[in-house]
Amino acid sequence: IVPTEAGYKHIGKILLLSDLKDIEQTSPVDAIKNVLDVTKAELYILNVTNNIDKAAESEGKQQLESLLANYTPSFHFMTNSDFGAAVDSFVKDREIDMVIVVPKKQGIFESIFSVNHTKTLAFHSKVPLMAIKH
Template sequence: MKTILIPTDFSETAKHAAIYAMEIARQIKAEKVILYNTYQTIVTIGADPLVPAVDAVGIDNLKKGSETGLENFKFILLAYQPENIVVETLSEFNLLTPGIQSVCERMPIDVVMMGITGGDAIEENLFGSNTIQVAKNVTVPVIIVPKEAPVKPIEKVLFLCDFQKVVETTPIQPIIKVLDATKAALHVLNIDKDNSHFTPETPHESLMLHNLLHQYNPQYHFVDGNDFMETANNFVKENKIDLIISIPKRHGLFDTLFKRSHTKMMAFHSIVPLMVVHD
């Protein structure tokens, strides 16, 4: 894990995520951090309201504002920048999610780290937030950093697993990269309700996962719980987990964790960063 991409909108949430990313960059001995910001076209309505006109001056101002903002953001992060790590800035005319995906295709990005932005409005429409869209659509692993996440090294990693088609659906390489880079202890958690997910194949699938991860001496935990998020949060607190790894398609992460569900949204109520990897 040598290169980290940090998208930013220059908010306090983004600043905290960037400071956290710098600490992890120090821990994993990363070589490069890229601060990334996108800007979009300002469209003005001309004489014919059906024919929008592009304000070229507005584009220039947006470009300059983005570049200046990145340089100021980079300066703020100097106090947290590890030695021997190169920090670059990248400003692009694009939408955020496709922009990040494009960068990841053009450059050897190992992980994207970003906070949940949008202020209070995100609580009204969490699924539509930039961070969730990035985590859902970008193919590179994305670490979502809660605004109150402690800035500290990763010592304990929790992998949420349903033990279904483990070999076919577990993106093992991103998990291995995190474990190798951080030297963290690995916990594997399966959350069930009245053994409703236990099948005759479960013991075999458990063995398959162990074959993939045995060199990391994982500790396995099987917990019964009626509320997935509440059960996961309790486990995180009791076991002092530093990072959760989840595969969205495995247990409907974006249908379960990140939709509105009263006050039980893991993204807001856990102080633990969440790493999203796709199968």
């Protein structure tokens, strides 16, 4: 999704949003690597969480770090009750050129009671948003 206000710009910095859960089963690593190979962009990985210490030491972070080691990802953690605001702030502060999200299938209970972060970003992003399904 490319916002109307986003003009053409070289993609030098890519932000991958991750909940750091079930990395090997839910992360389309090959597709992400293909994007990075084509763009030669720096990779930032952001986890918006309630517990930064736990996320920073998580197995998911270690797995993602290992799977994407050749791209020297930079991991970042933020606490913010407003997911969209956290991502917008990060994108603006670090001058990110594109955001990659991996939408996860929600169960019926989750779809009724939780916020769909991909949809939120699609409506509010100021930079191109790439959704890659696994």
